[in-house]
Amino acid sequence: MIGSRLRTGLLYSIMTLTTLLLVGGTAWLVGFPPPARELAAPAPVSAASRANAVTAIPAPPTSPSPATPIPPDHASLPAADEPAPPDPAAPVDAAATPTPRAAGTAPRVGVQVGHWKTEELPDELARLRNSTGTSAGGYTELQVNLDVSTRLAALLEAEGVSVDVLPATVPPGYDADAFVSIHADGSSDTTRNGFKLATAWRTSPASRMLHDLMRAEYAAATGMVWDDAITTNMRGYYAFSYTRYTHAITRTTPAVIVEMGFLTNPADRQFITTQPDLIAQALANGILRYLRERDPNDGGALIPPEPTRYLVQPAQSVPIYAAPNGNSGVIFAAPPDTRITSFSRVGDWHEVFVRAPEPGNERVIGWVWHADLESRTTQEPAQ
Numbered sequence: 001m002i003g004s005r006l007r008t009g010l011l012y013s014i015m016t017l018t019t020l021l022l023v024g025g026t027a028w029l030v031g032f033p034p035p036a037r038e039l040a041a042p043a044p045v046s047a048a049s050r051a052n053a054v055t056a057i058p059a060p061p062t063s064p065s066p067a068t069p070i071p072p073d074h075a076s077l078p079a080a081d082e083p084a085p086p087d088p089a090a091p092v093d094a095a096a097t098p099t100p101r102a103a104g105t106a107p108r109v110g111v112q113v114g115h116w117k118t119e120e121l122p123d124e125l126a127r128l129r130n131s132t133g134t135s136a137g138g139y140t141e142l143q144v145n146l147d148v149s150t151r152l153a154a155l156l157e158a159e160g161v162s163v164d165v166l167p168a169t170v171p172p173g174y175d176a177d178a179f180v181s182i183h184a185d186g187s188s189d190t191t192r193n194g195f196k197l198a199t200a201w202r203t204s205p206a207s208r209m210l211h212d213l214m215r216a217e218y219a220a221a222t223g224m225v226w227d228d229a230i231t232t233n234m235r236g237y238y239a240f241s242y243t244r245y246t247h248a249i250t251r252t253t254p255a256v257i258v259e260m261g262f263l264t265n266p267a268d269r270q271f272i273t274t275q276p277d278l279i280a281q282a283l284a285n286g287i288l289r290y291l292r293e294r295d296p297n298d299g300g301a302l303i304p305p306e307p308t309r310y311l312v313q314p315a316q317s318v319p320i321y322a323a324p325n326g327n328s329g330v331i332f333a334a335p336p337d338t339r340i341t342s343f344s345r346v347g348d349w350h351e352v353f354v355r356a357p358e359p360g361n362e363r364v365i366g367w368v369w370h371a372d373l374e375s376r377t378t379q380e381p382a383q
């Protein structure tokens, strides 16, 4: 669970898979060294698999307490520590280019078990040492994360992928073909359900592709609903924050964080704890599809965009949309003097972070049409 909700308009959305499929598809044709055997197509989830509870996560030894409190998690970080979107004035990472892979190298994937061994986190992340995640119905998030991650690793390895199962502490400068952090959600509202995924604030095209394919495959395999309440702490997940921490992924490692569902929701919890193999397969399908469909020669796809700042001109207003789509609805009209930070771009749309001027100082994440930025704002020079 990674909490801390935005006060306004929590928004996230994906570009169309159509574009991704156009971009992908040719991976094996353009020279990525095939692993020992070709990555399999996503496995269909059989009725037998759905019904199979033999490999379920062991039920809690004692009958669950009906009133298990939701322990604090990342959501309880003090406001000053809340991850912020990237600062455009921050120095650019010198190691900007992707690490070349030797010919014949199998793809490497890091599977991070959320909250595993948090007590061993280094001093730079000491404030997260008590981040133990959520718990409900006698299950802890760590227990579920560890179980599904172990099964996921086995599925990937069976397809020729080199897998690192990582604890909360990411090795300094961790570099891989994909990094996936596994979590389960929690809420005091036990009716909240569904899964979500998020990328870092600065989303490279590769990270977006990994995200979109994993989202599509997870929904297809599990039938679970998508929860669009992405939190700032998911986007600013510490393991993504290579500009702030040594123990983080490299800038060019495609990465997503997954909330598999709500452990605090009885139906989600039942699903996740009795059918961990299905959950693991749903995650593996998306990762394997990404590895199969990406263009391994497109190093540029691994580079996150540099954020750019714009200031809304006098007597102007800039509509912030819920999704990169003019029909998605305007969630905020940015008034004059609002600073709009573009940290990602999809076609003619910018994903932006907005902090409105007084009053309210609302924080909004959404999408702006490029033409509106050009005609209604002034771009601020890089510092």
Ligand SMILES: [Zn+2]
Residues within 6 Å of the ligand: 001, 002, 073, 114, 115, 133, 134, 141, 183, 184
């Ligand atoms: Zn968590």
